[in-house]
Amino acid sequence: MSIQSRNNVQILGEGSVTMLFAHGFGCDLSMWRNFAPSFASRYRTVVFDLVGGGQSDLSAYNRTKYGSLSGYADDVIEIIEECAKGPTIYVGHSVSTMIGMLAAIQRPDLFLANVMIGPSPSFIDDGDYSGGFSREDIDELLGALDSNYLGWSSTMAPAIMGSPEQPELADELTNSFFRTDPEIARHFARVTFLADHRGDLSSVTTPTLIVQSSDDLLAPLSVGEYMHRNIAGSSLSIVANVGHCPHLSAPGPSKEAAEAFLGTLGY
């Protein structure tokens, strides 16, 4: 099994620097369709599916390896070694921001910069730390996921009911959105929402941009500020957006934030 087919790696653009896009929980590489193409003229833009999501090879899913985010981080390193040219700018969303951070801590030599969209090192409140959720909230969320993944086949992969206004959405990418194996999705949800990587923030040496939505239930402002305080030399950019997917719902401001940050680095 090649890394390329394992992670459904797709290369969109060419350049002497690689920009690698990693999607978040419950998504797949199509989440980048409003975001990644505008970088394709300057960078070797590479998108991929986390193992277990999208069109990745589900047979590669191993509960032990992917029982923590470091298993995904190992995959990111392999993808960079296999598919990148030159140094890599990593753009991660949601849980993939932590995956990219772990990969960069392990192999700082591979990473030029890390753009984190909607990151959270830990979702659960703990003492002075406000992650946005109590443990009960997270259990409730996991229960909601359990409940909906139970009836997965009808819930998450409905027949596309036609969207004449946006025919381009009725393509395969749309169809693959959320088409995850329910068992994998349940496991990944636990790994994602119970992870705690606050202790790793101080080990980051890669230049980091935190793109924070102004109103994001999953990653409240306090989390973005905590990240910014704890990652030495990081930049924080707050974009006006409701929800957890500013790169999808507010691609313009998110792109501007990324461009400005990369500009300060000289790329």
Add this chain to the structure above:
Amino acid sequence: MDSPRLSLVAVADAYAHAVCGLLTTTTDGTIVRVNATFCRWSGYSADELLDRRRVQDLLTIGGKVFHQTHLAPLLQIQRSVAEVKLDVRRRDGRKIPMLINAARYVHNGIDYDDFAFVVVTDRHKYEHELLLARQKAEAALEAQKAAEDALRLADRRKDEFLATLAHEIRNPLAPLRTVIEVFRRKQFTDPQVLWSRDVLERQVTQIARLVEDLLEVSRIAEGKLEIRAASVNLATIAREAVETSRSIIDASSHNLAISLPDEPLVVSADPMRLSQVIQNLLNNAAKYTPAGGSIWLNVCREVDEAVIKVRDTGIGIAPDHLSSIFQIFSQISAGLPHSQGGLGIGLSLVKALVERHGGTVAVQSAGTGHGSEFTVRLPVENVLGTSNSVPPCAATQHRAQRIVIIDDNEDTVTSLAMLLDLDGHETRTALDGLTGLAVVKEFVPETVILDIGLPGLDGYEVAVRIRETAPPEMTLIALTGWAQQHDMDSAISAGFDFHLTKPVDYAKLVAILARSLTKEG
């Protein structure tokens, strides 16, 4: 007569009191239309909802996250979502499980989302049961996995134990074999002593063979068995195997009939392993055939297969044991009398080796007391080239040498020195590396036989130090109980000329000593 349709309530009333809760929201979730059914279920008045609350505000925190990560993006991308089940939090705080369908549509150029809610209390209970059952099943699966892991670990420990045991037995065998060689060179005349020596030799050979088989089985279990395939003539290999097994067959006064093909029958095989297969089958036949029996070895070609058959007039195999005969330890459970039973290592080794050569092995027996027939089938290599089997050893030259033996096993050192002395060589010995280095420096031998597993300074280090100062023509022979390829490679890179595995095959050592003469020349 009036159509029943004429007495229907107005559409607006039907909407208001539909059997499901209906909502319309803007794309950010703000409620802009709601029916009375939903208000009744949720406990909110329409005024409290319209323009004042978003649909996600009515969900639990878990539901809010699900909305943000699943529902909202799905609506945006697919413009429809079906059968999402979430709890709706009533105005009084109670949670009601609901099933939600939603679709996005455009009206006057603006996107709206329509939601339909259905209360699913019973389905919720049912799902809860299902989830509990699944949790139990998952826990059972985890327990099973843990048990399997424990079994695998135990199995690996067993393999490791067997490998270690074999190595441990191999070490004391080395001096025993050498002592027997010493006896051979002494002119004993007492028939009892001669008989005793022969018994000793046969039994030690038997133990050595068992230990070798055990090691091979361990290597296979650990996936370390190496097959060095070459194009070999099967008849040549069969002859060599017969030579090796001859003493065992003769000891029980069996009659061996051999039939080999006249034409070369070339197979791609590791000559040593293939010979081992045939030897094991012959030894097995000899062992399980009462004295004075008959054994047939038949090698022939059948279409594209080379076929080796070993048949005997032995004790045979009961039909219900035929299928398990190739499993290790199978003969313990086969209920054979103790004197005839064994560990079943030989046959399991045969099967593993044959399969590694891309072949098959099968057994036939008409039952207990009716003899057995083992058939090995290997793919024939259709090449015109001649066999490049191991060339025969050159005639042994003999010249006295100065030899230093370094090994921490005193019996090994002393017996080997005694044997070499008997052959006219001059020897010195040492039991550790540092002493060895001093002896080599002072004695300046032509050959050094050096154990690898020495205490303190190991054999590799000693070899490196010897090479630093000794004349280049000095021959270094490594002696180890471990015989993996990487051991041999390490030995060569440490400066050894040859590598021998314990127990030392004296004939091989003699051949090396003769060859080292050529090196000097």
